[in-house]
Amino acid sequence: MKHYSDEELLTMFFEGENPNYAFNLIVRKYQEPVYWHIRRMVICHDDANDIVQDVFFKAWQALRSFRKESALYTWLYRIATNEALTFLKKKKKRYFLPINDVSRILEESLEADVYYDGNEMEKKIQKAILKLPDKQRVVFNLRYYDEMKYEDMAEILGTSTGALKASYHHAVKKIEKYINP
Amino acid sequence: MKKDNKESIRKELHELQSSLDPSKDTGGFRVPDHFFDTLPGNISNRLSTENKKPAFALPGLPTKRLVASLVSITLLAGILFSLFYLQRDQLNGYADADYDQLMLDYYAIQFDMDRSALYDFVLESGLTPEEILFELDRGEFIFGDDVFDEMLLEEIFEQAVYYGIESNYLLSSLD
Known part of the structure; x- marks a missing residue:
């Protein structure tokens, strides 16, 4: 498959004869990073599958009003982050749970998920990550797994790079403390 | 999507005296076989289904009657609202403090x-x-x-x- 730049894809979407085809190319280009970002937040594959579809559905609805002020991929990540956080909030409300119980439930999902086969160390790190507050988890995952620049993270999360660095460093310390007590 | 330099991420972790190493840690998650081959099709199907859904309509209720009812209700609500506020201001001179x-x-x-x-x-x-x-x-x-x-x-x-x-x-x- 030919690799199109974001600019080419957006031009195809807005000016081309077949916006559906252009959108399909956008989905193909970003489905994996968006899915993995969501999956690390909600843990369960089935939930991540539902949410990633919601994300692209919302992107389809909103793309016409996309102003190109941000990059396409940071825009998609922003939708994905919001959807994942909203899902977790709903989960807490649905079960009337305080946050620590939600992290316990996510841990149980991790143990039960047939599509998880991390080694002992990876599992321990995941459990440590699940103990972080949701927003800090987003920050840690974007930096550690997605290798994202702080500038892009700032655009996605609407936070200063200084705060993101601090939050990430803090998360690393907490995880370190958990895995090497 | 431009990723940051792996080395800078590792260096940052090293400065924090962390034993974490992203190159040895994929997270451990996986997906069903061919998941990413079928996902664009699933999304495309959903878009077609949602786009075919009819716009909001009340079957059997003629549009003119519906519009007339809505206008009447809005007017009535507006009149009641104005009356309530006029009366409240006359009775209560300390509305702002309250x-x-x-x-x-x-x-x-x-x-x-x-x-x-x-x-x-x-x-x-x-x-x-x-x-x-x-x-x-x-x-x-x-x-x-x-x-x-x-x-x-x-x-x-x-x-x-x-x-x-x-x-x-x-x-x-x-x-």
Whole structure:
């Protein structure tokens, strides 16, 4: 498959004869990073599958009003982050749970998920990550797994790079403390 | 999507004296076979299905009748609303003072609600009270002056409440 730049894809979407085809190319280009970002937040594959579809559905609805002020991929990540956080909030409300119980439930999902086969160390790190507050988890995952620049993270999360660095460093310390007590 | 240099991420972890190594840690998640081959098709199907759904309509109710009913209801509500406010202003000359008090009461309740919600939220925190106080005293949090933004403040505040530090004390420290 030919690799199109974001600019080419957006031009195809807005000016081309077949916006559906252009959108399909956008989905193909970003489905994996968006899915993995969501999956690390909600843990369960089935939930991540539902949410990633919601994300692209919302992107389809909103793309016409996309102003190109941000990059396409940071825009998609922003939708994905919001959807994942909203899902977790709903989960807490649905079960009337305080946050620590939600992290316990996510841990149980991790143990039960047939599509998880991390080694002992990876599992321990995941459990440590699940103990972080949701927003800090987003920050840690974007930096550690997605290798994202702080500038892009700032655009996605609407936070200063200084705060993101601090939050990430803090998360690393907490995880370190958990895995090497 | 431009990724940051792997080396800079590793160096950052090294500076934090962390044993974490992203190159040896994929997270351990996987997906069913051919998942990413079928996902675009599933999304495409969903878009077609949703696009075919009819716009909002009340079957069997003629449009003209519906519009007339809505206009009547709106007019009636408008008249009742105006009458209520005219009468209230005539009877109560201290409406503004009452309003201020109402807002103060509202904020007080809202603040208590937030505290209770935050209490739950920070149960998993890792900060000690000393760390929080240290950060508040210094007015910075590892990096620069721009750290007291919404997200970080929220986190510090939440954890402080969990550790029993009075919110009033925190607010005065921030001043």
